[in-house]
């Protein structure tokens with residue numbers, strides 16, 4: 421039997437700004453069950469790389485295979501469908517709809533991906549209970565920062581993605597919640613057999629990943645150890 425393909429397989433990915441190469445011939449593999457942290461100076465292109473993985477930025481060259489399919493040639497509905505089915509995203513500030521309940525926020529992502537209503541709400545309830553978010557029907561606006569981020573994680577998981585992307589997921593949290601959310605995120609690849617790619621400036625968050633890569637001068641490579 422052949423080995424399962426990586427959740428993420430990027431080859432020869434390049435993206436240039438008018439004055440410089442932002443992503444220069446990048447290769448990246450993230451396996452199912454594996455976590456990778458991407459670090460790099462502000463402006464080095466980390467968000468642009470995430471945008472390429474989401475299909476929201478089209479690279480100038482290269483292939484971006486997510487869950488076995490190259491998304492670079494995909495457009496419109498086919499791209500959106502593939503992304504909703506296979507990719508979950510956690511943003512720095514949660515990006516939840518404040519007036520909806522956590523359950524509605526999570527179920528909505530399932531409904532948009534085509535889950536039947538009952539299934540979307542059942543999954544939302546299960547995930548929120550597992551992740552320790554109160555289900556008392558209060559709007560998301562009433563949650564603490566940590567609870568909001570756990571709701572955002574539940575939303576990212578509702579469609580059982582192959583790939584979980586997180587952009588500074590702990591950047592807006594205090595130290596206690598930062599630890600709790602980081603623990604939660606990095607437990608997911610092994611528990612759910614998804615790949616996790618986290619962009620972070622926080623060395624203590626990056627240290628939890630199976631591998632850390634540094635984006636510098638367009639190249640994505642393992643950082644040279646200081647020791």
Ligand SMILES: Nc1ncnc2c1ncn2[C@@H]1O[C@H](COP(=O)(O)OP(=O)(O)OP(=O)(O)O)[C@@H](O)[C@H]1O
Nearest residue numbers: 437438442460461462463464465466467468469621
């Ligand atoms: N479409 C675009 N047109 C022009 N410049 C762009 C475009 N997209 C990104 N940039 C520039 O590319 C550089 C990299 O931006 P990007 O947001 O990817 O960096 P980053 O590493 O995520 O930074 P940060 O850590 O501050 O979030 C920045 O200088 C940004 O201004």
